[in-house]
Amino acid sequence: MPPFPKLESMAGMNKLLRLATALSCLMVAGLLVAQTAPAPQPSAPDPLANMPSEAEIGELTAKAAEKLEAFQKTLDSVKPFLDKADPSAYKKDSEAIDTGRAILAALKKNGRSAYGLVGLLTTLDDLDLDATQDSSAILIFGTRAMADGRNPPDGMTTAVLMLTSAASSLYDISELVMHATLRFVSGEEAVLSQVFADKK
Numbered sequence: 001m002p003p004f005p006k007l008e009s010m011a012g013m014n015k016l017l018r019l020a021t022a023l024s025c026l027m028v029a030g031l032l033v034a035q036t037a038p039a040p041q042p043s044a045p046d047p048l049a050n051m052p053s054e055a056e057i058g059e060l061t062a063k064a065a066e067k068l069e070a071f072q073k074t075l076d077s078v079k080p081f082l083d084k085a086d087p088s089a090y091k092k093d094s095e096a097i098d099t100g101r102a103i104l105a106a107l108k109k110n111g112r113s114a115y116g117l118v119g120l121l122t123t124l125d126d127l128d129l130d131a132t133q134d135s136s137a138i139l140i141f142g143t144r145a146m147a148d149g150r151n152p153p154d155g156m157t158t159a160v161l162m163l164t165s166a167a168s169s170l171y172d173i174s175e176l177v178m179h180a181t182l183r184f185v186s187g188e189e190a191v192l193s194q195v196f197a198d199k200k
Helices: 004-035 054-085 090-110 114-147 156-199
Strands: none
Touching: 004 090, 054 090, 054 114, 090 114, 114 156
16 A cells, blocks of 8 residues: 555645646636737728629619510500600610610620620610600690590500500619619729739
8 A cells, every 4th residue: 555645645636736727827818818919900892792793684684675675565555646646756766675685685695794784774764764755745645635625545544654654664674773883883993993003
């Protein structure tokens, strides 16, 4: 039997206490360092993060195509009234729709670009204005007919409502395209600024 068992036991306890104390000190020191260490600087935002993706542009152009074709159908329906109210309107509007189709085809083939998006936005705004002017022209034509003691053409009110609805739809998609265009142009400017800054 080894001598002084109690002393050996006490020595073991002392070692455990010293070890526990040392670990506690290390933990406290680690916490102090973590609290006083400077916070990492946030990384610069990615200039491309907010740009509309190809998928988003594809969805927008698909919706724009639907609105163009819907307006073309509306024009075909109201043409008898429009030809009397403004004989040049149908041809002018149809040509603008063809321009929109060409821009959409280019965007689909070549991908997103500021030039294409601005062109689409301009065309949609023009068509929105055309639809509004067409409805006003038909309404004025009917009003003049009543002023002359004649009945307005049958279906005139329906034609005006159809054109008003088309104008509203064109305006809505134009707003969406405008926001996407602004985000795209902003992203391109940020990339160019970053490139020039890196070259300095």
